[in-house]
Amino acid sequence: MAVVVLDNGAYTAKVGLATQDEPKVVPNCIMKAKSERRRAFVGNQIDECRDTSALFYILAFQRGYLLNWDTQKTVWDYIFSKDGIGCSLDNRTIVITEPQMNFQSVQEAMLEMLFEEYRIGGMYKATAADLAAFNYVADSEERTTMQTLNCIIIDVGYSFTHIVPFVLGRRVLEAIRRIDIGGKALTNHLKELISYRQLNVMDESHVVNQIKEDVCYVAEDFKDAMSVHQSEQRRKEVAVEYVLPDFTTVKRGYIRVPGQPRYDEDQQQMVPLCNERFTVPELLFNPSDIGISQVGIPEAVADALQACPWEAHRELLLNILIVGGSAQFPGFLPRLKRDLRALVPDDLEVSLICPEDPVRYAWYGGREVATSPNFDEFTYTRYDYEEFGIHGLQQR
Structure with missing residues (x-):
């Protein structure tokens, strides 16, 4: 069987x-x-x-x-x-x-x-990290075996984010790092932001999760992105209106396209979103924004690297595999690479791999x-x- x-x-x-x-x-x-x-x-x-x-x-x-x-x-x-x-x-x-x-x-x-x-x-x-590493070996075009594998798995899950280094095919237990941020915390934070600024959606986890998936992205430079309100032009580039589902004519919410209204769109309830789009995924990089006194993913990866044998550092940084649902945010990879590049030695290259289907x-x-x-x-x-x-x- x-x-x-x-x-x-x-x-x-x-x-x-x-x-x-x-x-x-x-x-x-x-x-x-x-x-x-x-x-x-x-x-x-x-x-x-x-x-x-x-x-x-x-x-x-x-x-x-x-x-x-x-x-x-x-x-x-x-x-x-x-x-x-x-x-x-x-x-x-x-x-x-x-x-x-x-x-x-x-x-x-x-x-x-x-x-x-x-x-x-x-x-x-x-x-899940073990199986992801095994699949990474199976997908590898080079003659890599599980016994020779050196890689770091970043598993951005629902409750936690785990950084799991593998040296010669085995997990380095003392180098595993966990951050108490995942997809659940991001959805809850977005619920709070919308509820305080627009309308009460604290009971709408399902709908807000869809909003998060549809509109959120990771800003490559967060400080620069936060200056969005300093000019009307920049605000227009970021701001969107999200049409909420009414479960009769609209089963799933969507981003309103200016000048191309759908049927009966004017009568639907909408939520305007601006800096929420990038401040919510920013928690993956700065959990302290919501009072969690932990480092973000780049610092956790750098810390995990220090607990691994120095001989493996070069290969580990060349084989960083990212899996999990929250790895799908647009801009996640460039931001992670930029932040990680600043934390590791200049003579070592950093290469991030995110598969087509990280879930x-x-x-x-x-x-x-x-x-x-x-x-x-x-x-x-x-x-x-x-x-x-x-x-x-x-x-x-």
Whole structure:
């Protein structure tokens, strides 16, 4: 039977069989809408909801770790049903991801649920950064193997951003850095800005997340960008009007194009946005803007580099791979390269790689793992679980 690959993220789960070309992306939560109070929407069932205003989210992950097991089981039941990928986990092997530095109690709970509730035949557990590194090797045109890989993975996730260096194919544990900023914090900050300046959208996480994806970008020079209000011309270049959905004629919001009005546009509610467009993603570079006393991504990368063997620094800086949903902001790569260039030695080159699909990149790595020739040697089987429990998996 084909191996199941599940990149179990805090915001979305990417899941599919290792024989498939691409995964299914499923919201990893239960949602309740005001318009249909009797029904809870699980995963992609939210597409059936006519009015997604004031959506209430019940998340499986809290602060980046899987803690709500009832919610997670409900989502997994949906994923492995006919509406999901159409196959059960019974006696199958699964490749599944977990957060960096995961708590042992969470690992034990996951192991117990998969083997006891879903009756899997075996499992291979890794972090999203591990799978991204494996996929990076598979995509490499040079003759790089996992044993010779030197790279830095920047995983800009939903709850955290992780910087994970790999030297000779292994994670340098003492060099891993975590910043408590991710897509969730950016959406919440944008909600607050719009609510204080325009209209109350504190209950509209779903809509504000779409606004963030549609209008936000990273400013290459933040101080220069903040002078946008000093001239009318510059303000016009940045300012946009966002048409909010009314869920009757407009199902999803969009940026209003001056001079090209859509049908019935004058009667729709709009939100004017200006410096919010670049001040929200700026949190990835300056978390202190919202009172988080941590450094930004460039400083965290430079600090992680110092904890790695100096012989690997040149190759590490030439192979910086960026994955995760928030890596898709326009201008993110040039800004990160500029800031990082100022923090590392002048004689070392800096090269950033962002794949076309940073959200599903780790899943493709899981597929590469599952189809590798010696995959069976690394799986933790039902026999191993019954014989050794959690301790055998940690040794493996």
